[in-house]
Amino acid sequence: xxxxxxxxxxxxxxxxxxxxxxxxxxxxxxxxxxxxxxxxxxxxxxxxxxxxxxxxxxxxxxxxxxxxxxxxxxxxxxxxxxxxxxxxxxxxxxxxxxxxxxxxxxxxxxxxxxxxxxxxxxxxxxxxxxxxxxxxxxxxxxxxxxxxxxxxxxxxxxxxxxxxxxxxxxxxxxxxxxxxxxxxxxxxxxxxxxxxxxxxxxxxxxxxxxxxxxxxxxxxxxxxxxxxxxxxxxxxxxxxxxxxxxxxxxxxxxxxxxxxxxxxxxxxxxxxxxxxxxxxxxxxxxxxxxxxxxxxxxxxxxxxxxxxxxxxxxxxxxxxxxxxxxxxxxxxxxxxxxxxxxxxxxxxxxxxxxxxxxxxxxxxxxxxxxxxxxxxxxxxxxxxxxxxxxxxxxxxxxxxxxxxxxxxxxxxxxxxxxxxxxxxxxxxxxxxxxxxxxxxxxxxxxxxxxxxxxxxxxxxxxxxxxxxxxxxxxxxxxxxxxxxxxxxxxxxxxxxxxxxxxxxxxxxxxxxxxxxxxxxxxxxxxxxxx
Amino acid sequence: xxxxxxxxxxxxxxxxxxxxxxxxxxxxxxxxxxxxxxxxxxxxxxxxxxxxxxxxxxxxxxxxxxxxxxxxxxxxxxxxxxxxxxxxxxxxxxxxxxxxxxxxxxxxxxxxxxxxxxxxxxxxxxxxxxxxxxxxxxxxxxxxxxxxxxxxxxxxxxxxxxxxxxxxxxxxxxxxxxxxxxxxxxxxxxxxxxxxxxxxxxxxxxxxxxxxxxxxxxxxxxxxxxxxxxxxxxxxxxxxxxxxxxxxxxxxxxxxxxxxxxxxxxxxxxxxxxxxxxxxxxxxxxxxxxxxxxxxxxxxxxxxxxxxxxxxxxxxxxxxxxxxxxxx
Numbered sequence: 001x002x003x004x005x006x007x008x009x010x011x012x013x014x015x016x017x018x019x020x021x022x023x024x025x026x027x028x029x030x031x032x033x034x035x036x037x038x039x040x041x042x043x044x045x046x047x048x049x050x051x052x053x054x055x056x057x058x059x060x061x062x063x064x065x066x067x068x069x070x071x072x073x074x075x076x077x078x079x080x081x082x083x084x085x086x087x088x089x090x091x092x093x094x095x096x097x098x099x100x101x102x103x104x105x106x107x108x109x110x111x112x113x114x115x116x117x118x119x120x121x122x123x124x125x126x127x128x129x130x131x132x133x134x135x136x137x138x139x140x141x142x143x144x145x146x147x148x149x150x151x152x153x154x155x156x157x158x159x160x161x162x163x164x165x166x167x168x169x170x171x172x173x174x175x176x177x178x179x180x181x182x183x184x185x186x187x188x189x190x191x192x193x194x195x196x197x198x199x200x201x202x203x204x205x206x207x208x209x210x211x212x213x214x215x216x217x218x219x220x221x222x223x224x225x226x227x228x229x230x231x232x233x234x235x236x237x238x239x240x241x242x243x244x245x246x247x248x249x250x251x252x253x254x255x256x257x258x259x260x261x262x263x264x265x266x267x268x269x270x271x272x273x274x275x276x277x278x279x280x281x282x283x284x285x286x287x288x289x290x291x292x293x294x295x296x297x298x299x300x301x302x303x304x305x306x307x308x309x310x311x312x313x314x315x316x317x318x319x320x321x322x323x324x325x326x327x328x329x330x331x332x333x334x335x336x337x338x339x340x341x342x343x344x345x346x347x348x349x350x351x352x353x354x355x356x357x358x359x360x361x362x363x364x365x366x367x368x369x370x371x372x373x374x375x376x377x378x379x380x381x382x383x384x385x386x387x388x389x390x391x392x393x394x395x396x397x398x399x400x401x402x403x404x405x406x407x408x409x410x411x412x413x414x415x416x417x418x419x420x421x422x423x424x425x426x427x428x429x430x431x432x433x434x435x436x437x438x439x440x441x442x443x444x445x446x447x448x449x450x451x452x453x454x455x456x457x458x459x460x461x462x463x464x465x466x467x468x469x470x471x472x473x474x475x476x477x478x479x480x481x482x483x484x485x486x487x488x489x490x491x492x493x494x495x496x497x498x499x500x501x502x503x504x505x506x507x508x509x510x511x512x513x514x515x516x517x518x519x520x521x522x523x524x525x526x527x528x529x530x
Numbered sequence: 531x532x533x534x535x536x537x538x539x540x541x542x543x544x545x546x547x548x549x550x551x552x553x554x555x556x557x558x559x560x561x562x563x564x565x566x567x568x569x570x571x572x573x574x575x576x577x578x579x580x581x582x583x584x585x586x587x588x589x590x591x592x593x594x595x596x597x598x599x600x601x602x603x604x605x606x607x608x609x610x611x612x613x614x615x616x617x618x619x620x621x622x623x624x625x626x627x628x629x630x631x632x633x634x635x636x637x638x639x640x641x642x643x644x645x646x647x648x649x650x651x652x653x654x655x656x657x658x659x660x661x662x663x664x665x666x667x668x669x670x671x672x673x674x675x676x677x678x679x680x681x682x683x684x685x686x687x688x689x690x691x692x693x694x695x696x697x698x699x700x701x702x703x704x705x706x707x708x709x710x711x712x713x714x715x716x717x718x719x720x721x722x723x724x725x726x727x728x729x730x731x732x733x734x735x736x737x738x739x740x741x742x743x744x745x746x747x748x749x750x751x752x753x754x755x756x757x758x759x760x761x762x763x764x765x766x767x768x769x770x771x772x773x774x775x776x777x778x779x780x781x782x783x784x785x786x787x788x789x790x791x792x793x794x795x796x797x798x799x800x801x802x803x804x805x806x807x808x809x810x811x812x813x814x815x816x817x818x819x820x821x822x823x824x825x826x827x828x829x830x831x832x833x834x835x836x837x838x839x840x841x842x843x844x845x846x847x848x849x850x851x852x853x854x855x856x857x858x
Binding site for chain 1: 536543546558570658663666669673676
């Protein structure tokens with residue numbers, strides 16, 4: 001089972017799980033879901049699922065400890081004199097912080113060791129070479145469990161939420177384990193929160209005909225995105241990124257755009273399958289995309305792309321950092337000196353730096369990913385800095401910023417900036433990414449399009465037409481959604497024959513026009529390695 | 531009634547889906563077994579143009595099978611009719627589907643499975659895909675949507691291209707095998723090369739298919755200094771031994787012959803008899819294999835001599851000269 005798009009998942013594992021799930025009594029279903037999650041994990045990562053259990057045990061125990069501290073605090077507060085209350089609260093917070101740090105050290109320690117151990121050691125060796133230390137460290141090679149970055153963030157969000165008293169610590173280990181091991185969430189998220197997903201999972205509702213059909217349509221939509229577009233452009237993207245030196249700027253631009261499209265279709269397609277699976281089982285999972293390419297700024301883009309990660313970073317890094325005591329003091333000072341716009345910008349930029357450093361590192365092991373994070377950090381900070389200037393300029397020249405043409409300009413500009421960022425993200429190294437960027441401008445030319453070179457890179461004109469057709473289809477659905485019209489909801493209002501015909505038409509298109517079988521190499525789940 | 535209302539959408543969707551997939555399969559399947567009709571493994575599928583029930587032996591496997599055995603030579607020498615359905619770089623699952631296709635038009639007495647294909651690693655996903663492709667050929671041929679012509683909408687599939695080489699892939703050139711391969715070739719070794727579970731599963735399906743249809747199965751390792759060793763030989767011997775009892779109960783046989791151990795009977799010269807440094811045989815290597823294999827098959831499996839059979843004149847006797855032209 002290489003992906004949620006595989007036949008093994010779609011026509012064996014998922015239907016088998018749904019059938020057994022439905023026939024079991026409600027109280028047994030939750031344990032069956034847990035077992036199905038471990039079976040899924042084991043099938044992909046073997047005994048590495050034990051790391052998942054270790055993390056679950058760690059955060060469950062931390063949660064219990066935090067819960068006990070909170071109960072003790074509440075008991076003390078009831079009887080305490082007013083003057084003592086603050087001291088009791090502070091003491092409780094201090095103790096809780098210690099437990100949270102311990103828990104984070106274990107969970108992130110596992111993540112850092114397994115995923116980043118080799119990267120850090122390589123860089124340590126570079127430093128040792130530079131200082132002529134004469135000694136090199138042995139580079140460790142660990143097997144990394146699938147989706148470790150996703151469930152580690154989910155696990156820590158549980159601990160943070162208990163600490164902040166957003167949720168109560170759960171005494172039931174199986175409920176925590178199920179939250180961290182629900183099979184559709186294992187590979188590529190979305191990074192879910194305990195409060196919104198765990199109760200639903202534990203409730204294990206019956207599968208309904210409506211949910212099954214609605215979820216089924218979502219799954220088909222996701223498979224279509226992945227098999228018709230992401231897999232079709234895969235070999236061309238591979239070729240362009242591997243042999244970029246052979247091509248002119250136009251082709252490098254094509255590589256950047258194709259990869260951006262591929263990544264969106266693969267990741268959002270997988271999210272459609274994941275969320276659709278949840279809907280089939282009667283469980284509502286958080287959305288991870290909201291028409292990201294309609295964004296007018298990079299900041300907005302990150303509120304529409306990988307929403308669950310953005311939310312995690314906002315709630316557990318950005319807010320705690322920008323709201324901590326020293327930062328509040330700094331904001332106050334800066335506000336006095338730099339004014340109401342630029343003053344708070346200093347502290348928010350410091351917090352943003354931490355967010356984007358984490359974001360870059362989370363996305364992958366290597367300097368190109370750190371650069372990717374810093375690239376977006378720079379774009380957002382620049383946007384914030386220029387905002388008063390742009391507003392002033394527009395007002396001075398009576399430019400209407402709500403004008404559709406201006407909005408189109410902003411959308412295209414944002415897309416291009418994102419595509420350039422994705423080029424660094426996809427390049428085999430930071431050095432190659434920088435070389436591609438320079439070459440794109442230094443050898444700017446459309447000759448490869450004029451002489452047909454672009455049609456000799458594993459994709460012929462029919463392939464481009466197929467990709468364009470699906471992009472237009474997805475665009476129409478996205479525009480309708482942006483306007484508040486959910487196509488699936490409308491479809492579900494039609495009679496059974498229309499729904500069946502639509503499903504068959506979608507499957508027919510996937511089967512006929514899909515990029516699978518001989519001559520194609522499907523794209524590996526891009527985010528599954530994170 | 532409530533139950534019917536719940537199940538009906540799925541039944542309706544399922545029925546419509548099967549109809550659409552069959553219609554699409556009919557549309558995109560090449561309308562002929564010829565190369566220019568869109569068949570990529572046209573030589574292997576040439577058996578579909580042979581008259582029904584005229585081929586006694588089918589050879590399945592990967593490129594090792596189609597470069598080691600020439601059906602036309604065996605016909606000319608001993609009169610047995612055979613066809614080589616090996617496909618380059620294929621796997622066991624592909625060959626299982628090939629065998630199913632063979633059984634639609636032919637009733638062979640013997641199936642020869644070239645053993646190298648047993649080690650081409652399979653995964654369960656591919657097996658599933660391959661089984662579905664057999665039911666709905668659109669899964670195999672879907673990419674032909676780019677090249678559809680009017681014929682694809684109007685004609686029904688037919689097989690008209692009769693192959694003189696009967697699936698054999700000829701080569702006169704020789705490139706000698708390197709010394710290091712000669713030094714280690716079939717060196718004594720008690721180890722057993724592991725066969726992936728999915729491969730074992732499909733091998734058993736092939737064996738079961740043969741038993742069910744009363745066909746003897748011969749697993750054969752064609753000479754290959756680059757691909758074969760004792761550990762593989764031991765593994766296949768064990769695999770075949772596990773099937774012997776079931777075959778005997780069904781009144782059939784399953785045997786294993788490793789030509790790599792038969793240096794006296796099949797004296798392959800690894801300087802002259804290989805086209806590509808010990809990977810595959812060339813024409814002279816094939817001749818040595820067939821000189822032994824043809825008579826041995828006829829004797830051990832009681833195969834009929836078809837050289838005087840009028841049913842075979844057009845597709846065998848008359849094509850021998852064409853075959854000689856090809857391989858000369």
